[in-house]
Amino acid sequence: MGDVKNYIENHREDFDKGILTKENIVKNPFDFFNQWLNDAIEQEVKEPYAFHLATSVDGIPQNRVLYLRGLEEEGYIFYTNYDGNKGNELAKNPNVSMNFFWAELERQVRITGVAQKVDEKISDEYFASRPRKSQLGAWASQQSKELDDYSLLEERLEMFDKKFKENVPRPPHWGGYIVTPKSFEFWQGRPSRLHDRFLYEQNDSEWIIKRLNP
Numbered sequence: 001m002g003d004v005k006n007y008i009e010n011h012r013e014d015f016d017k018g019i020l021t022k023e024n025i026v027k028n029p030f031d032f033f034n035q036w037l038n039d040a041i042e043q044e045v046k047e048p049y050a051f052h053l054a055t056s057v058d059g060i061p062q063n064r065v066l067y068l069r070g071l072e073e074e075g076y077i078f079y080t081n082y083d084g085n086k087g088n089e090l091a092k093n094p095n096v097s098m099n100f101f102w103a104e105l106e107r108q109v110r111i112t113g114v115a116q117k118v119d120e121k122i123s124d125e126y127f128a129s130r131p132r133k134s135q136l137g138a139w140a141s142q143q144s145k146e147l148d149d150y151s152l153l154e155e156r157l158e159m160f161d162k163k164f165k166e167n168v169p170r171p172p173h174w175g176g177y178i179v180t181p182k183s184f185e186f187w188q189g190r191p192s193r194l195h196d197r198f199l200y201e202q203n204d205s206e207w208i209i210k211r212l213n214p
């Protein structure tokens with residue numbers, strides 16, 4: 001335990017993989033995000049599509065890791081259970097924040113935006129592309145509800161496996177949300193904690209870009 005405490009208190013990582021300037025940033029934040037996501041994929045970052053999604057209800061924030069599963073012109077899609085905690089939270093307050101951190105690239109992207117359910121057809125198509133076991137899992141899991149024993153989940157899985165002998169239909173409580181961004185912040189680590197940050201905020205159809213202090 002002493003070693004962990006010592007490591008946390010004293011380990012230092014310096015960042016020097018890149019520089020952001022007014023000249024080299026991409027002016028359209030969607031294109032910039034795609035470029036950085038592409039860099040993360042090409043550099044074989046593990047799970048480059050994983051991000052933290054923050055929700056907030058009654059002043060109490062919550063966040064959790066999710067997978068980005070759709071890149072659309074209007075925004076970013078993830079899939080989940082509509083009846084779990086985040087589903088209930090989004091029904092009360094659709095304002096969210098997404099955070100991608102690609103440690104290997106020393107980059108972070110923060111996005112704020114508004115989440116709304118995608119068309120059922122989009123959820124149907126994505127659900128149909130999932131492996132059968134994941135499809136059955138979406139039926140079996142009552143996401144975020146208390147589970148007395150893991151065996152109860154396995155029993156439900158078996159029950160749905162028997163019920164849906166061939167195709168597994170999409171459960172009505174499972175589907176996608178699309179986040180329409182209102183702002184992006186691109187962060188590139190620099191030596192001595194003097195990082196580069198560029199904030200993009202939407203003003204009508206224009207994106208206003210500001211450099212921020214680290």
Ligand SMILES: Cc1cc2nc3c(=O)[nH]c(=O)nc-3n(C[C@H](O)[C@H](O)[C@H](O)COP(=O)(O)O)c2cc1C
Pocket residue numbers: 047050062064065066067068078079080081084085086087143144
């Ligand atoms: C790497 C990783 C990827 C995940 N991807 C998803 C996902 O795409 N959808 C999802 O509903 N939960 C995903 N989870 C589980 C969530 O973090 C969370 O536990 C779950 O969605 C319940 O959250 P909630 O109680 O706030 O609704 C993932 C977890 C990890 C660690």
